Amino acid sequence: MRTTGIILIAATYSVYLAFWIRIIWHFIIWYRAANAFKVYPLSSKTSLDMLALIAADLFLFRRLFISNKLLWIGSWTFHLAFVLVLFQHLRFFMDPVPSIIFVMQPIGRAAGYVLPVSLVYIFGLKMIRERQRYVSRLNILVMSLIFLISASGFALKFVARPDLVQVKAFMIGILRFSPEVVPESSLFLFHFLMVLFLLPYLPSHVFTAPFVTIEATKRDEELNILLRD
Amino acid sequence: MSKDRTTHKKRSFIEELTKQQVLEIDACTQCGECLRHCPVQEVSGNLSISPPEKIRMFREFIRATEGLKNWLFGRDVDQKLLEDFTRAVFECTTCGSCSQNCPVGIYTQRLWPVLRKEMVKRGLGPLGQQAEMPAVIEKTGNPYNKPPDQRFSPWFPEGVAISEQADIAYYAGCTGSYEAYPMVRGDVLVLSSIGSPFTTLPPEEEVCCGFPLFITGQHDLLEKLVKRLVNAYQERGVKTLLCSCPCCVNIMVRDWPVFYGKKLPFSIRHITQFVSDALKKGALVITSELNQRVIYHDPCYLSRGVGIMEEPRTILNSIPGITLLEFDRHGLDSRCCGAGGAARKVFQENAMAMGRLTIDEAVSKKADKLILSCPACYEKVNDAMKGHDNQIQIVDIMELLADLIEGCNQ
Ligand code: SF4
Ligand code: SF4
Numbered sequence: 001m002r003t004t005g006i007i008l009i010a011a012t013y014s015v016y017l018a019f020w021i022r023i024i025w026h027f028i029i030w031y032r033a034a035n036a037f038k039v040y041p042l043s044s045k046t047s048l049d050m051l052a053l054i055a056a057d058l059f060l061f062r063r064l065f066i067s068n069k070l071l072w073i074g075s076w077t078f079h080l081a082f083v084l085v086l087f088q089h090l091r092f093f094m095d096p097v098p099s100i101i102f103v104m105q106p107i108g109r110a111a112g113y114v115l116p117v118s119l120v121y122i123f124g125l126k127m128i129r130e131r132q133r134y135v136s137r138l139n140i141l142v143m144s145l146i147f148l149i150s151a152s153g154f155a156l157k158f159v160a161r162p163d164l165v166q167v168k169a170f171m172i173g174i175l176r177f178s179p180e181v182v183p184e185s186s187l188f189l190f191h192f193l194m195v196l197f198l199l200p201y202l203p204s205h206v207f208t209a210p211f212v213t214i215e216a217t218k219r220d221e222e223l224n225i226l227l228r229d
Numbered sequence: 230m231s232k233d234r235t236t237h238k239k240r241s242f243i244e245e246l247t248k249q250q251v252l253e254i255d256a257c258t259q260c261g262e263c264l265r266h267c268p269v270q271e272v273s274g275n276l277s278i279s280p281p282e283k284i285r286m287f288r289e290f291i292r293a294t295e296g297l298k299n300w301l302f303g304r305d306v307d308q309k310l311l312e313d314f315t316r317a318v319f320e321c322t323t324c325g326s327c328s329q330n331c332p333v334g335i336y337t338q339r340l341w342p343v344l345r346k347e348m349v350k351r352g353l354g355p356l357g358q359q360a361e362m363p364a365v366i367e368k369t370g371n372p373y374n375k376p377p378d379q380r381f382s383p384w385f386p387e388g389v390a391i392s393e394q395a396d397i398a399y400y401a402g403c404t405g406s407y408e409a410y411p412m413v414r415g416d417v418l419v420l421s422s423i424g425s426p427f428t429t430l431p432p433e434e435e436v437c438c439g440f441p442l443f444i445t446g447q448h449d450l451l452e453k454l455v456k457r458l459v460n461a462y463q464e465r466g467v468k469t470l471l472c473s474c475p476c477c478v479n480i481m482v483r484d485w486p487v488f489y490g491k492k493l494p495f496s497i498r499h500i501t502q503f504v505s506d507a508l509k510k511g512a513l514v515i516t517s518e519l520n521q522r523v524i525y526h527d528p529c530y531l532s533r534g535v536g537i538m539e540e541p542r543t544i545l546n547s548i549p550g551i552t553l554l555e556f557d558r559h560g561l562d563s564r565c566c567g568a569g570g571a572a573r574k575v576f577q578e579n580a581m582a583m584g585r586l587t588i589d590e591a592v593s594k595k596a597d598k599l600i601l602s603c604p605a606c607y608e609k610v611n612d613a614m615k616g617h618d619n620q621i622q623i624v625d626i627m628e629l630l631a632d633l634i635e636g637c638n639q
Contacts, residue, residue: 029295033243033251037343038487064332134261208256209333216334223536
């Protein structure tokens with residue numbers, strides 16, 4: 001168990017380090033882009049309407065809603081459930097736990113049920129689309145990992161509950177760079193390892209898409225004034 | 230094996246990109262939503278040329294030159310992948326349907342031409358006869374290698390007065406002037422009926438607007454062409470430049486200021502804006518009826534490109550007796566007729582198949598006429614109808630209007 005613990009902790013820190021290197025590297029690439037292609041600036045006005053549209057784009061996935069309502073239901077639910085489950089898990093990383101996280105626990109638990117269902121729904125929808133079926137291998141991998149993580153999360157809740165005190169001590173230890181003993185639950189180890197696998201594949205669109213979407217909303221507005229100024 | 234590897238290792242793949250475009254390439258979720266709207270996918274079914282695949286390939290290229298592994302160990306770009314990508318990015322019609330329907334909002338209608346430019350810089354593009362365009366334009370002023378002095382003579386209506394100096398100028402464009410006579414003839418007839426004095430440049434001076442070069446990633450001549458045109462219009466005291474070609478209007482309003490170096494000294498308007506205004510003010514009166522069902526096709530660069538969708542419909546609805554039909558996909562969601570992005574010159578089969586989809590839908594909706602408002606659409610859809618089972622009368626919007634206005638000398 002001791003060796004397993006050391007390996008697991010080393011893997012955790014490596015993944016964590018790799019995650020930040022990846023983010024910083026992406027930032028450097030962005031920073032180094034030469035901007036050789038010049039764009040003539042059109043309008044920089046940001047109206048209240050536009051802010052409302054941007055909010056709808058970012059938080060309600062308005063663009064996806066317009067383009068594909070069936071996928072929107074699945075995708076929006078998935079992202080929301082993902083965020084809520086993450087939020088619910090904060091109780092394992094914080095000491096003391098803020099009351100808002102306690103208040104949100106039932107919602108987080110409900111999101112835990114919704115998460116795998118939304119994944120199956122999205123996957124099924126893609127499979128039944130007859131023409132122009134495009135499924136990226138990376139997306140399949142990410143979806144499968146999240147499915148395994150949420151399935152093992154279920155099992156941890158209903159089948160083989162680990163010692164939550166141990167789990168919390170382990171997580172906080174990792175965060176504080178003073179690792180504790182790894183909890184004695186192979187199911188927890190599986191759940192945790194899957195999260196480690198997921199991190200390097202976590203799509204970077206999570207960070208960049210909002211910026212692109214904001215520009216797109218401004219561009220839509222520009223289209224109305226381009227030939228009318 | 231090393232011969233199979235590119236010799237452009239030193240050149241970075243982010244040299245042509247804006248910072249925003251670097252974000253866009255990163256932001257594609259590979260959801261594949263755009264595929265449902267891509268006309269090239271519809272006719273070819275080739276997933277390897279789809280937007281997410283192009284973006285995935287380009288990410289590989291960036292990783293190969295900018296990635297951490299390259300920095301630590303050095304990494305080559307796969308030449309075969311580069312060639313596949315070049316073909317894919319040039320097979321696209323740049324119709325922008327993928328941008329319009331991308332849930333993230335990636336501006337692919339702009340991204341593809343910039344990625345094409347990168348491939349041109351690497352000596353991999355453009356493809357086929359597209360590569361001859363810069364030399365041909367330099368020599369003749371147009372991409373069709375046609376005599377510059379015959380730019381207007383075959384179609385320009387007799388008796389229409391052209392002013393030396395005027396607030397309004399009309400730019401006919403190369404495709405209209407050499408490949409779609411009825412369209413530009415209609416433009417001039419309608420303008421002359423409105424009665425406001427207008428000017429045009431002499432045929433040898435009205436050179437290419439630069440769009441075919443821009444869209445195929447060959448930007449070297451652009452500044453020269455743009456400055457020549459802008460200065461010539463400025464000398465004529467022009468305040469508003471009218472044009473009917475959506476591609477010309479696009480580059481004029483979006484990119485001419487960049488190549489000119491500052492704000493243009495005149496405004497750009499699409500001809501349908503000017504004509505619908507004239508109809509509203511009573512400066513133009515449609516005298517004849519047209520008891521027919523017509524269907525209007527939104528050109529990609531007019532609707533998604535510059536947001537002109539209402540004015541053509543206002544004009545058509547002003548025609549007494551007319552029934553205006555719509556394609557299932559219209560306005561911002563219109564489906565490319567196959568003429569876009571200079572791809573029609575190389576990927577003929579795709580272009581024909583797309584053109585026929587437009588014809589078939591118009592026929593199935595029992596339209597008497599298919600109304601277009603783009604010279605490239607006009608040329609391509611007419612081409613696609615040759616030898617096709619379904620036939621329909623194809624008319625440009627100004628050609629139709631000129632027919633219905635009293636005093637328009639046909
Ligand atoms: S611009 Fe048009 S043709 Fe090109 S990939 Fe997008 S939808 Fe397809
Ligand atoms: S719709 Fe947008 S995000 Fe989705 S695959 Fe196409 S380009 Fe990428």
